[in-house]
Amino acid sequence: MTSTSTDDETVVAESITVCRADELPVGAMRLIEAEGRKIGVFRCGDGELYAIEDRCSHDDGPLAEGEFDAAACTVECPRHGSLFDLRTGRPKTLPAFQPVETFEARVENGEVKLDH
């Protein structure tokens, strides 16, 4: 884990290691916890990594373990069916209408890193 510094104006993201890159193939999701927050890291059909907070903006229920469509790069909230675009965090269907928080995920030295 990389330590970070914070000052009055800016918050520098912390970075944590999620897993080895080969442990997160296309179509897979890893759920991790960072400072009390759960975050889902997904690898979509385009091979890219995307991460969102594991909390539906509709009713705060868990989101990341919903049905993941790697080709469309979406996840469906298991509670009421809102479909979220993992690239933007925006819902594509109601009842959610506000975006969920997204995070930067990348591969570094063969490991998946997450900035949060």
Place this chain on the structure above:
Amino acid sequence: MATPETKAPSDDQTALKEIGADYAERFGFHDPETGYAYKAPKGLSEQVVRDISGYKSEPDWMREFRLKALEHFRARPTPRWGGNLAQIDWENIHYFVRASEKNSRSWDDVPDDIKKTFDRLGIPEAERKFLSGVGAQYESEVVYHQVREDLEKQGVIFMDMDSGLREHEDIVREYWATVIPPNDNKLAALNSAVWSGGSFVYVPAGVKVEMPLQAYFRINTENMGQFERTLIIAEEGADVHYVEGCTAPVYSTDSLHSAVVEIVAKPGAKVRYTTVQNWSTNVFNLVTKRAVAQEGATMEWIDCNLGSKLTMKYPSIYLLGPEAHGEILSIAFAGNGQHQDAGGKIIHGAPKTTSSIFAKSISKDGGRGTYRGLLEIAKGATEARSKVVCDALLLDEESRSDTYPTIRIDESDANVGHEASVSKIGEEQLFYLQAHGLDEEEASKMIVNGFIEPITKELPMEYAVEMNRLIELQMEGSIG
């Protein structure tokens, strides 16, 4: 069915008696259950869902959508709030019945027994008078549908949902289940799995449909569910009023109606959706209706709930663009053995949005009226304004009224008003009217009509008349 003659009735009494005599004919008849082109066996299974989809020659994506929805339906528990849904035997219902082989464009082509049914409902006459088009749903499938030529010239699409999917698959697929996903709730999942019929309406940008588009729905097969699916798209600046009237014959066993209605009002569009509903008193009426209003758009639900054994219906509006406006007007009339659990939901998701909910319920003979509503001002919806008014009128000691208003406000500058009242027909009101020459029944009717007048005046004339007649029928014999 003949009604015994009464001696020297007054004009009003005669009129009322005629309505009563007509009632069984209009709403209580039961056409012979023959000549169905297709009738699914009772119960819900993957095979039934595949058969429905196959019968309609649907594209693969729709079949997969249905099958996934079936999984959601099975995975979800039956809701334990609202009314008592434990009485529904899901396996004792026909989920799909098809009345005739093909849709008919002209009245002459409609089969005789179906035509007789529609004649009783007065549809052709209504059409001649002021309707833009007629879509009548008979046994899960629209059999007669006509859009006036001038509407077609304007690019307005108004057809049954099955045809909409066939002929405008690209538009349907773009919006399908984006407002109400199949996993939204158990009944939406059920509808998504077995839907059939309903209306597809598309109004191009800037087009104003002057006359209301109208569809009638009814259920005729004993134990048959009716699961229509309606999708209305109003492009930017479009204006449309859709009206549905529901009537159903009387059955000996319980029947289920579970519709899904999705509406998208694009920027500046105006959509009004009016329902005057009179299901027979053994129907479970469990409907999910939801609309999105984008920037500057107006969405209005006018929802009149009579009849049914249990209605659970809360039309909702998501105000997702600045200055969008939403209105819900709701009337519920609960008689003996009936539970009307109705209301509305408005979610303010953008700044400067405005809304109002006016709900009125009348309960008599031990009926139960429930107002259940949600008003939400979400974070970011600054300068929002809303007013919620729910009034209940109890006509006797045995009846019941409950109010469950939920208000969530996440912005400090919201302006929200909420009023609620429960009242009984007072002895003093009755005495006053009787002192002016009305008998007790007439006086009660007048009080009830006055109570709902703010909503009935918003209905198209024909529906206002129908609504008042239905209320009068419900009131018949209620005094003394």
